Amino acid sequence: MPENPARRSVRSYVLRQGRTTPSQQRALDELLPRFGISFSDFFLNMKEIFQRMAPVVLEIGSGMGETTAEIAHTNPQTDFIAIEVHGPGVGSLLKKIEFLELKNLRVIRHDAVEVLEQMIPEGTLAGIHLFFPDPWPKKRHHKRRLVQPPFAALAARKLAPGGTFHAATDWPEYATQIDEIFSSNSLFEKQMQDRKGRPVTKFERRGIGLGHPVRDLLFLRRKK
Numbered sequence: 025m026p027e028n029p030a031r032r033s034v035r036s037y038v039l040r041q042g043r044t045t046p047s048q049q050r051a052l053d054e055l056l057p058r059f060g061i062s063f064s065d066f067f068l069n070m071k072e073i074f075q076r077m078a079p080v081v082l083e084i085g086s087g088m089g090e091t092t093a094e095i096a097h098t099n100p101q102t103d104f105i106a107i108e109v110h111g112p113g114v115g116s117l118l119k120k121i122e123f124l125e126l127k128n129l130r131v132i133r134h135d136a137v138e139v140l141e142q143m144i145p146e147g148t149l150a151g152i153h154l155f156f157p158d159p160w161p162k163k164r165h166h167k168r169r170l171v172q173p174p175f176a177a178l179a180a181r182k183l184a185p186g187g188t189f190h191a192a193t194d195w196p197e198y199a200t201q202i203d204e205i206f207s208s209n210s211l212f213e214k215q216m217q218d219r220k221g222r223p224v225t226k227f228e229r230r231g232i233g234l235g236h237p238v239r240d241l242l243f244l245r246r247k248k
């Protein structure tokens with residue numbers, strides 16, 4: 025049963041104020057109308073957005089967007105939709121889209137669960153990327169973690185058969201949780217853990233600096 029977003033009160037993020045630099049603000053003002061997609065409760069028409077039919081990969085929580093832009097730049101045959109709620113991060117990614125003249129990357133500034141539920145047609149995504157989601161380490165905050173059984177069910181509905189869910193985290197206990205939840209959903213088949221050419225992200229660099237072990241988890245959406 026799809027969750028009713030209107031009743032969803034626990035979210036996986038807290039909107040931090042954080043400083044928006046003048047150039048990020050310019051990007052939000054001038055580039056979001058060009059490279060952004062507004063949140064709506066209509067399914068997206070990918071052909072209209074990207075002016076072609078190509079595999080579409082959705083990234084949840086693109087942060088400052090370096091890795092997102094790099095992946096899109098090196099995979100021109102695939103289209104990407106990045107979702108992020110943090111304004112400075114969205115501004116920073118928009119600047120990269122402009123600089124690299126990326127035609128295969130668009131941004132949605134909104135809660136990823138609502139975007140998945142309401143904007144992504146069923147069975148259409150070639151991939152979902154979730155790189156270094158907020159680990160919410162305190163036990164009383166675990167309910168804020170994005171990856172819970174209903175999230176795996178939602179991902180299964182939106183991925184095309186043969187599509188992949190790729191997560192990475194430097195928080196071992198969250199890695200175990202992701203592994204257990206996706207492994208126990210019969211619509212997913214665990215793949216050999218591999219970073220699949222994933223470039224290092226900003227958060228990953230920070231984690232490595234702190235000596236955290238990084239783990240990638242890859243699950244294939246079964247054909248049925």
Ligand SMILES: C[S@@+](CC[C@H](N)C(=O)[O-])C[C@H]1O[C@@H](n2cnc3c(N)ncnc32)[C@H](O)[C@@H]1O
Pocket residue numbers: 035036037084085086087088107108109110113134135136137155156157158170225226227228
């Ligand atoms: C720890 S950061 C990692 C950013 C980036 N992936 C990286 O590895 O550098 C997690 C990001 O996910 C975003 N985020 C968390 N939950 C989200 C949600 N439900 N919808 C959209 N963005 C979300 C946060 O705003 C934050 O920028």
